[in-house]
Amino acid sequence: MSTNFDASWADSARQFQQMVGEGWSQMLQVLQPKEMGAALSMPAAGPVSFAPDKLAAVQQRYLQEVQTLWSHALHHDEAPLSNDRRFAGENWAHNPLSAFSVAAYQLQAHALMGLVDAVQADDKTRARIRFSVEQWLAAMAPSNFLVFNADAQQKALETHGESIAKGVANLLHDLGQGHISMTDESRFEVGRNVATTEGAVVFENELFQLLEYKPLTPKVYERPLLMVPPCINKYYILDLQPDNSLIRHAVAQGHRTFVVSWRNPDASLAHKTWDDYIDEAVLTAIATVQQIAGAKQINALGFCVGGTMLATALAVLAARGEEPVASCTFLTTLIDFADTGILDVFIDEGFVRMRELQMGQGGLMKGQDLASTFSFLRPNDLVWNYVVGNYLKGETPPPFDLLYWNSDSTNLP
Template sequence: MADQHPPKINLPDPAELAETMSAISEKSQELIKNFMARQQPLNPQEHDPDPLRIGQAFLEMSQKFWSDPDKAMKLQSDLWQGYTNLWQQTANNFLAAGKTESDENKKSPAPKPKGDRRFQDEAWENNPFFNFIKQSYLLTSETIHKSVTSVDGLDKQDALKVDFYTRQFLDAVSPSNFLMTNPEILRVTTESGGKNLLQGLENLISDLEKGRVKMTDEDAFTLGENVATTPGSVIYQNELMQLIQYSPTTEQVHERPLLILPPWINKFYILDLKAKNSFVKWAVEQGFTVFMVSWINPDARLAEKSFEDYMLLGPLAALDAIEQATGAKEVNAIGYCLGGTLLASTLAYMAEKKDKRIKSGTFFVTMTDFSEAGELRVFIDEDQMVSLEKRMADKGYLDGAEMGTTFNMLRANDLIWSFVVNNYLLGKTPFPFDLLYWNSDTTRMPKSMHSFYLRKMYLENKLAQPGGIVLDGVPIDLGKITVPSFIISAKEDHIAPWKSTYANTKHFSGKKEFVLSASGHIAGIINPPDAGKYSYWTNRDTPADPDEWLDKATEAPGSWWPHWAEWEKKNSGKLVDAKKPGSGKLKIIEPAPGSYVRIR
């Protein structure tokens, strides 16, 4: 075998390294001291150590797992066989270090999951030691996950908790998250003399003071300057929302304006980030007069605002304002996620009231049937609702940071641990990214509204039942929605699974078109034509089975936006002269994006 020479390592100056380690020790002591000072003594009579009943779910799983010893032995046998193969492969890797290996010899006993970006450094593949660490982790993780998800007879909600929190644990203990088992961190630490760890502690202290992990360079963005930049004006406001009318860029526009209802879980400018990916800007260029609801970021003063209030002071108030601003008595409407749930509820309410001002509805990744609500369902059961309602009762709202953490946990490797490694272990400053800036700009949820939404829709699935909920004295029946509906979902959506959103086709009456976009909850929607990314599927029929719909659907390359625009223009009336904001009965209050969106 050829002589093996280790790669040259540039060792740091000992005196400089000692100084850095001393600074790290000092910062660590400061960190611990501040942490301890913030802790409050717990009252055992008031404190529930397991309010989410996660421990109970794992106890139930454990009891049922060991009640089937044959299955347990099979899993242990498979794990042992996997390790035997791994040890053999690792021995071959050490013997063949520096030689060219065949693809067969490089085959992993436990391949990394699709889309896993934790092990991109070449050393994870080429260095036998780190390759063994990676493969050992993946093999063990796979076995642990199989052991907890293959248990029979477990309550459905307990099974969801066990599955979800097991994945959270396995993600947390990944070798990529630790100094001594991550080759990139070791290399950077050696080359910088530990300065990356010192800077990482500085970053950690800063993030602890803010109460969140910093995902992007927040100083790089300013609302109205390099995000949320489409020209327009606030022409109406009430205690829950501001209404933005965007300035036309075409001499003529379609007769019916377009009203957009974004979710109030996040802020509206996901639809107006930068000019190149702004749905708002693009829609204006297609000749639509676009109005956007910008929800307020509520505090304790709005604790008792209900889902009903969001309907009355949101879309219904916006319809009156649009008529005053443009003279148009009819509009088309778009609802995104929770905004789409509100739009569906409003359309059913208006149908009962014989109000025909909304002539079509477009639903972006919208659920109205929560029987299969996706991974968010793990956070919603009676025990967790009681705990959540107690927390909201103290403040009058659900804190935005808590909501943000919930969503980040759904993609923990990408939205939590990657930043732990980048910010705290590599000591880097996050890269400026408009989407992550928006993601960090969290909003609060009023106590009454949020409790109603989670209980009546997620927990009890009442919206899908005719008359299951009542808004402003009107029983809501989605079957009364007879306007044309365009339903766009995303194939890899983990928040609103596409098969759940497909249920809208059976609940809504009238003409329906269902379109499926590639990618997820955000990228599947924010996919401008010029980007040339992803694809989408269409099928004019809407059979009862979503899999049957997809089997017969036709895939088209690129963005679904032009396909939607063709559909919407058929519902938008003739072309008329464009009107600028403030030219009607409502005068300009302030320039877009307004002041409500700036409340952090």
């Protein structure tokens, strides 16, 4: 039986080596930007070439690693524990199929990233290819598939299949709500255990409500503080819970605090533009705080794109010769757009023209589309981690206020 078994493995090895040659050609083809762009709705780019010396080195290393992998398989060597936390459990090392799938996956990943480094192209094309390959590798990890995930299989055995049934129920629930559950959303409610700092609406128009918070000190500073959060998220990122609320902290320090709470736009606001948000929201909020507080100048804080909007509003005021804001604080705010970081892979003139045709004359970008884009910037942590936990293992993610807020997305005109 041992001879037959080894012969079977040898035959499988020959088949696998044949597939290696085919796989190598497919990897070269899939690395073309047009293929990766189509897969991820990214702008297409022209064909690329590879540095011959780097390409040869990657291919040689790939073939050597394939031979090493099959040598271990033929000798039935137990796989060592992986440093990658997705495959780090002992169940992975003790399950031959799972262990082999991890080794083959890591071999393929190593080769693909080597090919990325060998690409001869402009910096933007190289960045797009790298981003696309990383997305593909994150999606194709063995941990994302029940047939390979040794931890999920072990849990199914221990629970007599209950984890699989719960995983299917979780999947159906998330399909119904339109997004992957990153936390136990049933544990949170705005006004009950998030966004609990006491305040009131003191002004509103069709774009926003202006909130003023009840003082927590006998006296307050004469100059009020206005906070402008991002319009692509809910304002209570600044007021999650009492022990991590920037709003409560500011009020407790004696600041008379006002916060812009953006309306989640519907079709009636689809025609609104950036200029409208600056004029009818940020500038209006500044003037309203001045009027309510009777202050010649105010302090302001902008967070994320709220900071970008605040900076724009201050530029408009400066052009008018007005200085109603004495000091301004920016948190995680992009003002210089010369380097937009990883988001640059999505943007070029053709992509902008496409978006202008889609919604340049009015329309809404769904909040979930924005949220998904940001999640896929960290796919292993913010997408596939929850696919594995929620659906393959049937787990309920732990309650986390920040992730509850992150799932509470808003639309954008």
